[in-house]
């Protein structure tokens with residue numbers, strides 16, 4: 001177990017399945033208390049029960065992260081029940097491929113809000129508490145879509161570009177407060193429900209279990225302003241990672 005993380009609080013969004021579930025499980029393994037935020041309340045209860053059965057401390061909170069008020073209420077509940085998090089990992093996202101001709105403003109806003117608006121609200125809520133606590137670590141899940149363009153990603157793509165921009169600003173502002181802010185991206189295709197809906201059969205042949213990427217997220221949770229910050233970190237399937245300095 002990590003001495004830095006044991007007994008500390010983590011918030012993981014999109015924790016009901018896929019990569020978020022793998023990150024939450026790894027944090028419980030490090031002895032952290034983990035707040036699990038997801039819209040899938042049914043699965044979330046099962047995940048929390050599984051983590052508790054394994055001796056962990058988990059707090060399931062059902063939330064629609066596309067909704068500002070719901071998101072604020074969820075993070076307020078975490079702060080009230082667990083106190084200040086050592087780590088916030090905003091991993092939830094929605095990718096529905098639609099062309100510019102097809103997409104409506106409402107659909108566009110929903111994807112953008114889950115990715116970018118929620119990143120802002122969650123980070124704003126923990127920012128002052130983290131300063132008062134002497135530091136912390138914030139991680140946003142990015143993607144190849146955070147720096148390259150892809151067709152039919154009219155919402156997801158600018159959302160991922162947006163969180164990389166927010167990450168760079170907050171990494172600079174967080175330095176004096178000992179807060180690390182990084183973006184992370186899977187350095188390998190991962191076997192998750194999102195991939196199942198969007199990957200080609202060729203990509204599915206080389207996808208990996210998201211649990212193999214978890215060590216990079218343990219390393220990221222351990223960071224503060226004196227460590228790795230302002231980077232895009234690609235979590236690799238061999239348990240290591242590649243970090244690109246974006247500041």
Ligand SMILES: NC(=O)c1ccc[n+]([C@@H]2O[C@H](COP(=O)([O-])OP(=O)(O)OC[C@H]3O[C@@H](n4cnc5c(N)ncnc54)[C@H](O)[C@@H]3O)[C@@H](O)[C@H]2O)c1
Pocket residue numbers: 013014015016017018019020037038039040063064065066090091092093094114141142143144185186188189190191192193194195
């Ligand atoms: N799958 C990949 O290969 C891949 C590649 C690059 C980046 N990513 C990023 O990794 C992260 C995790 O991806 P994944 O493949 O595990 O995705 P996933 O779709 O399997 O899981 C996403 C989770 O977010 C939750 N979620 C969706 N909308 C929500 C909402 N409105 N409110 C609350 N929760 C909501 C879902 O219920 C789900 O549990 C995402 O940010 C994704 O963009 C994934």
